[in-house]
Amino acid sequence: MTFSDGKVTVQDGLRERALDVLRKLVGRDDAAFHPGQFEAIEALVAHRRRTLVVQRTGWGKSAVYFVASLLLRSQGAGPTLIVSPLLALMRDQVEAAARAGVRAVAINSANRLEWDEVHAALAADAADVVLISPERLTNPSFRAEHLPELLARTGLLVVDEAHCISDWGHDFRPDYRRIAALIGELPASVPVLATTATANARVVADVEEQLGAGVLTLRGPLGRDSLRLGVLRLPDSRSRLAWLLQHLGDLPGSGIIYTLTVSAAEDTARLLADAGYRVLAYTGKTDTAEREEAERLLKGNEVKALVATSALGMGFDKPDLGFVVHLGAPSSPVAYYQQVGRAGRGAAHADVLLLPGAEDRDIWRYFATASMPDSAKARSVLDALAGGPLSTVALESLVELRRTQLDLLLKVLAVDGAVERVGGGWQATGAPWAYDDERYRRIAAARDAEQEAMVEYEETRGCRMEFVTAQLDDDTAAPCGRCDNCAGPWFPRDVDPGLLERAGEQLRHAGVPIEPRAQWPSGMDKLGIPVKGRIAAGELLAEGRALARLTDLGYGGALRELFAASAPDGDVPPGLRPAVVQLLAGWARGDSAAGPWSGAGRPAGVVAMPSATRPRLVDSLARGIASAGQLPYLGALSRTPAARAGQAGGNSAFRLAGVWPAFDVDAGLAAALASLGGAPVLLVDDLVDSRWSLTVAGRLLRLAGAGPVLPLALAQAG
Template identity: 55%
Template sequence: MTPTTDVRAAAEGHLRALVGREDAVLREDQWSAISALVEQRSRALVVQKTGWGKSAVYFVATLLLRSQGAGPTVIISPLLALMRNQIEAAERAGIRAATINSTNIEDWSAIERGVHAGELDVLLVSPERLNNPGFRDAVLPRLAATCGLLVIDEAHCISDWGHDFRPDYRRIRTLLGELPSGIPVLATTATANARVTADVAEQLGEGVLVLRGSLDRESLRLGVVRLPTIEQRLAWLADHLAEQPGSGIVYCLTVAATQEVADYLRSRGHHVAAYSGQTETTERQALEADLAAGRIKALIATSALGMGFDAALGFVVNLGAPSSPVAYYQQVGRAGRGTIEDASVVLLPGAEDRDIWAYFASLAFPREELVRRTLEVLEQAGRPLSTPTLESYVELGRSRLETMLKVLDVDGAVRRVQGGWEATGQSWSYDADRYARVAEARALEQRAMLDYIATDACRMRYLREQLDDPDAVDCGRCDNCGGLRLSVDTSPAAVEEAGARLARPGVVIEPRKMWPQALPNLGIELKGKIADAAEPGRAIARLTDLGHGQALRELFRSAEAPASVPVSLVRAVVEILGDWRPHVDAIVTVESATRPELVTDLAAGLSRYLQRPIVGTFALVDPTVPPGAGAANSAQRVAAVSRRSALRAEIAPGARVLLVDDRVVTGWTMTLAARALRAAGAGGVLPLALALES
């Protein structure tokens, strides 16, 4: 036997232990990748469909390399669910694996000692750890010098052309440049078109082996059900969820929708639960286990239940379309894995989807002047500044500011250190053309998603072509190919109950509890707990909600500000008051620069209904401060509202005040108005608004 034959025989022995089947053999591309990593110690990019066996490549390669005396494999993985699944798979093959992530900080030291003592074969690391100063400076150099194999899972995240670009992944390029020669590298993904594949391959370096296979998912039957109203779409779910095979996922576009939909489906007798990035970690793990074991019919989830969740699911339903066919392909790839031979995939698109796409598109890379301002503040400080401190100088929200700083870090303009961020002094250029091209690519993806919904051609072929799969052919399984028949019927009872639930108004306006950090930097001496806060208030709905959210979006999208509150929303306010029953003595308005007549009309109607007087307003006193100034972050917003508005009202001592506004965006206007009212003698302040921004 030749050395190659011996290595392949050993590789297939490891594969059988990994999958628990004596008849298992390697695919040719699996062997090509393993051979490149183990025999040639080179770099490979594997673009293969979900369920193809990409993890088998790096686990088998790990066992072979470890038997040759190589160091442990380091896997960079984006999600905790992925890490948990991979550790379980590794242990089945006798691989000793551990993970370093934000949930197990207390275990880091022991894990690091185990790595250096040779007691671990695989270390899984979240990409966020790569930019943690302590890990980056103390741990990462040793790992880079001693690892036997570096694996970059979900490698499309490296590319800003990818549908799920993550700035933390950009640090991998630096890591690749610091690896000693002879350490093999494997990058894997199921969702990369030709452009993303080329971008990732370029970042891996010269001579990378690219293995790209067919992206057909033979177990999936794709279909679209187009219904005109959200009530009908919810009713379709209620009527047809039980018909879907096995257990599965119902994807929603927003966190609020997961709660609404789960609540409605439970009322219709379905065993479901809501799941999102806001779900507590232990609960998420329990829900994932229940779904994988079939103890629950469906999780009603955001895309937080995405990459890396490995279970044999019989269906995926999307209530609302993702903004790109590639993202959609990845989500539907959760179904039809393992032993599932026939899985149904249903899309229920809605007109409101585009509003949500537009919101997420607004979170793109900031304008050049905001980036320059950030660099200027850091340079002038001459010391590290925390993100909350930077917020007081730069009008960007926390998440966008963090994302921008991570990009600047990788570009070399700033550096994350203990205590925050510091400028490096290196020159930096704003690549406006590239950012514009990325934005254009996102717009084209949205257009392509709409075309997927409307097409009468093969749906799987359409998705494969969006991923530049050269072997794409008609699948014979989707609704357009005749392989899936989907009823559009909904029962009157389900539609009626869905309508009743969506028409039920009322979400709580939670009062702000703490002042933003670093307000003294802006000359405002407020800090710590807010002692004179408002009480919990009410709004009809969030703008992202499925029910009244649509009417509210239309109201606030209108170029011409309406003079009066629409009748349907008046009824909703009356219903809220009937449920809430607020005890108030007077009404104060928040003066609006953009919709003054709307707020006046709302307050007048409330005054008549409650028989309470309007005693004043939180007035606009500085017209040079534009509406929405500072709304991107809390410190800037407090400063802007403090300059812009002042209380003009006569408040009886101890009076309870209903504070009326059209929309709550950040909550700081209501907070400062409540503070002023309490200072003027109010005994309590209860906010009421038509809408919550989120």
């Protein structure tokens, strides 16, 4: 245990009282503090310190703030305010508090109907702990109506998963930056506790700065004696899925299989379920109620595994989780340590296996986005807000940013004091603001270094636990004696050829839906486009198909290579042609509830999109489909002089404005469409992202006399 400012004096009788509270909380008369736990409690209760605790998962950080909360409450202090980043984590904390006899309530976006009960409990002084999400700190009504009361009564502030405060943390969140301002509003007599299991020296220094002067840092060893780490390199995605099919049942208890993408989680869960395993997918797209049910089933050992993205990450509490498997590596050892920390928290042994993929680097690059957009984008937002408050929807029609990018930028600008959220939208504060270009270059460089460190972890011949904890600047890092490099591989390497073929069939499955756009973006009149509201029925696209997503385990690799910026334009690669035929056959048979050809009827012709970047690829695809389906090739839409190349950036309004004047139906195509008498047509493109190009082109074809327009593309982004 290390201390940032030396030893402190034990208040008379405090250890005995704290130990008594701990034993009542855990229901054991022989319970004792882990090294460092009482020191943290003493710093908070006796000395009202600002304290940072960096301890491994399972060490008992929640015990520190629950014991400290009850001791402070016994001295007449108000309830503890805990800022907690994830709903799953918050649910676990409320349940853990209830088991421990601590009266806990939560305020977050998922329990709005319970807020009145929460405020009633606070008014009656019937709550010992209040949990809030960091996003609540940006909500103007919460800040105006509820936060002042909470701060006035807070007896202890806890910042859980405090690495989120830091630019250097693996899960930086702008909302967390507001906590520094929150701390500044607290009286000096109110102690503050920040906790994390994943903080290297840079993160620790940054968090200390956020907490203010006089921080006591308590840092313990981060090595996990219960975890047995390993890395198994297999040649391809097919082999990794086959290994899971063969050996998942041999892994101890129940656990988590992490994937890098939503599509990989869904595809893997489907394959394992079809093979008889009780598994469920858990991603950012999973409904809240379904997430809660999946968590319950895993905790009750009613499923073998959840196949999850990072949506199931920080704080998920299942002490007996038996294993964590990664299909593809996270982009840093720190993020990896955070996820494997879900296992073995309350068990003597747990297995952790990484199955890295050749596509990992491509996926890291694909998802890599700067912590905030560039200076020009930020300035455009400030300029737009200079005229007065705007809703996010209205602002989106004035700046060329996607909603997710805009939301992130607004949060960053709000933390920097340049904008503020008000009822119904955002407004500029008038405070000076400058883009810190050097800061963001440093962050980008740090992210690149973390990716290289993850590759080093995969390739190291030394102790894996020592490597990971050293990445967290743990000066106690030492060989564990249990990992595959210390003690030899503990996992089988064989893959059954039959299962290899079954996995290959799953990966060769062709076809993901292209959902039609149903609504025009708001504010199009401001961009000179005369549309609003729902898209008219006679102008709508039908549901389409793409061969695969760029992030898919199966065809994703070949498609990412095909659409790489440096890849030349050319015909559809021979390896993808049978897959396109398979896609058409499945669609014709009725591969969804909508039935054959999405219920639109068999196409009577093929039309190509006029590609500015890959004309040969699109022409090859369209003519090949026409030949395979014995359909007439009707030609391509025309590109107009108003067309702009490269519509990849911007939000929906700007993307639509960019492509609205880009296409035309010439006389030859119009005549060909007329000859079909209103029959359906296939509209062929290479890569689908926002779907606005297809929507505009499909509308033109419908207005020119085509029947239902069914989009078909090689790839779908995301």
